[in-house]
Amino acid sequence: MGDADTRPVGDGRDRDTQGRARSARPRDGLGRPLPYGADGVERQPEGVVRSPGETVVEAQALLDAGKPFHAHEVFEDAWKSGPxxxxxxxxxxxQVAVGLTHAARGNVRGGARLLRRGAVAVREWEVESGEPRPYGIDLAGVGEWAVGLAERVEKEGGAVDAAVEAPRLRP
Structure with a gap:
């Protein structure tokens, strides 16, 4: 299941039509590459411009489905295309979504670090902007959830179930 706009080139790397490196390998639900020809999870399209409300709804659906890597792509589109x-x-x-991705993959250190980094970022944005619930997002709740999961992952170790651990973006 490769990206139709991705092709191998002379250096052996898959590239998109603009020449940027893009892996055409299929991926699992946590975004890990699988061998060529394996059945993978459909990729999240990149570069999609959504309204903030659409971003929150789509990201929450992906988080609930245990696909935090895909939710991260949705948030990344918003950060690149938004104001x-x-x-x-x-x-x-x-960062919070990628932290959950790493925690679900069993990467305790990376997961905890990214969960905390994301928690700090959303809390700082809330303070600086004065908006505690932009687009209905419970930033304090998301930050609290991320720090709590980081602490639990460090204490217990091992991989978490991404769907079970998914945060609630809106109360």
Whole structure:
């Protein structure tokens, strides 16, 4: 299941039509590459411009489905296409999603670090912007959840179930 706009080139790497490196290998639900020809999970399209509300709804659905890597892609699209004033909000939420991805993969150290980094980012954005619930997102709750999961992952070790651990973006 490769990306139709990705092809191998002379250096052996898959590249998109603009020449940027893009892996055409299929991926599992946590974004890990699988061997060529394996059945993978459909990729999240990149570069999609969504309204903030659509971003939250789509990201929550992906988180609930145990696909935090895919949710991170949705948040990344928002941070790249949204207003400069909201960049850190979406980047922080993407870091939280990637932290959950790493925790689900069993990467205790990386998961905890990214969960905490994302928690700090969303909390700082809330303080600086004065908006505690932009687009209905419970930033304090997301930050608290991320720090709590980071502590639990460090204490207990091992992989977590991403769908079970998914945060609630809106109360």
């Amino acid at each position: 400069e004033s909201e960049r850190e909000l979406w980047r922080g939420l993407a």
